[in-house]
Amino acid sequence: MPLDADRVRETLLHLLRTPSFSGQEGAIAAWVTARLEELGCTVERDAAGATFGGECGNVIARLPGTVAAAPIFLNxxxxxxxxxxxxxxxxxxxLVVSGGDTIxxxxxxxxxxxxxxxxxxxxAAGTPRPPLEIVFTVGEETGLHGARALDLSALQATCGFVFDSGTPIGELTISAPTQASQRIVLTGRAAHAGVEPELGINAIACAAAAIAACRQGRLDAETTANIGVIEGGQATNIVPEVCRLRSEVRSRDQGKLEAQVAHFQETFQRVADEFGCALEFSSREAYRGFRIDLAEPVARLAAAAVRAAGLQPSWAEGGxxxxxxxxxxxxKRCILLACGERDPHTLRESCALADVVAAAEVVAALLGVAAGERV
Ligand SMILES: [Zn+2]
Structure with missing residues (x-):
């Protein structure tokens, strides 16, 4: 279905000009709500904002189907x-770019x-479509807050299509890792660094030795680990008593993830014992991974939609x-679809208008393909 490229451009530019840092989505939520209502959707707002100090909740829109097909949701x-x-x-x-000093x-x-x-x-075309649920979430970037607060039982659809990945259009991401986040605190003993350093236990030196003994970086095709934050010490004339670190482990294999978290803990414990430091180590799951089989309806529909839009589907493993x-x-069985973002989270971020038009064509094709799956 040919899309009006000028309309896509105007919508995109309007959205980009409406600032919406996580927690400050009120203006953009109001605008998309009005657009969804113009399309004939019933729109509601949930209370997700309150769970993370945001000014508004998720926007949840429902549009009746024109045929008896299984409902789908778009996000x-x-x-x-x-x-x-x-x-x-x-x-x-x-190519749409920022001025270079903002994302x-x-x-x-x-x-x-x-x-x-x-x-x-x-x-507008009046072509067949399935019952549709559209979920625009808030607070994604600061911890998937909107999605976590969403009442999934209120969604009829059992499969969903998440438009939140880069290029090429037609790429389908069928897996993602689980991530575990660690907080590590080493406590030694403070002492005057010039007068009696022998009485101190240097927590920073202990951390350095532990980090050097840990394996991290890319561990295999589906596992990564990173000690990414370190802070400690107060002044050069004090042997540092406390050193705090934060790390993460990601893997698409739960066993490998747990093994790496245990490796971090055991290594820090061993080195802490050598130095005489006390160790506090905690790890929590930040989010759970997934894997979609290519034979599942959600993967079949996504691939058929890409082909119907005149593109070639490709499959990617998410990181x-x-x-x-x-x-x-x-x-809910969900797959990630490319929508054209490039270099996200940087000042170089860009997107090609043609890619966003093509992604909109994939959305339109998806509705057509899903409408053909009669129930
Ligand atoms: Zn995103």
Whole structure:
């Protein structure tokens, strides 16, 4: 179905010009709500904002189908990372960029645009569509807050399509790792560094030795680990008593994930004992991984939609967390689809208008394909 590229461009630019750092999604939520209501959707807002100090909740829209087909849901997130102050998108040869001192926010406004415009095209054309649920989440970037607070039992659809990944359009991400996050505190003993350093136990030196003894980085094709934050010490004339660290482990294999967390803990414990430091070590699951089989309906529908849009589907293994992790953990089978964002979370972020138009065409094709799956 041919999409009106000018409309896609106007919607995208409007969304990009509306700042929406996590927790400050009120203005953009109001705007997408009005657009969804124009399409004939019934729109509600839940209380997700209250769970993380945000100003509004998830936007949940429902549009009746025109045929008796299984319902599907579409998702993108409304919030962005920072900085966004003074964000003014510019279009250079079909590529949308920021002025260079802010992010662009194509992550995930390219996804929001693709959904709004793809659904609008189907509604305008009057072609068959299944019952549709559209969920625009808040607080994704700061911890998947909106998705976590969403009442999944209120969604009829059992499978969903999350438009929140990069390029090429037609790429389908069918897996994601579980992530575990660790907090590590080493406590030694303070002493005057010039007068009696022999009485001190240097927690920073202990941390350094432990880090050097840990394996981290890319451990295998599906497992990574990173000790990413370290802080400690007060002054050069004090042997540092406390050193705090934060690390993460990601794996698409639960056993490998647990083995690496245990490796971190055992290594820090061994080195702490050598130094005479006390160790506090805690690890919690940040989000749960998933894997979709290519034969599952959600994967079949996504691939058929990509082909119907004139593109070639490709399959990717994911390395990050997204709302799709939360939905899959809650029993909804979800796949991630590319929507055109490039270099997200950087000042170089961009997206090609043609990619966002193509992603909207995938959305429109998805509705057509899903409408063909009569129940
Ligand atoms: Zn995103």
């Amino acid at each position: 993108a997130h409304l919030d962005t990372v920072q900085p966004t102050t003074g964000l003014e998108p510019q279009v250079v040869d079909g 662009l926010g194509a992550d995930d406004k390219a996804g929001v645009t693709a959904i709004l415009e793809g659904v609008a095209a189907v509604v 990050g967390g997204s709302d799709a992790n939360v939905f899959n953990a809650g029993g």
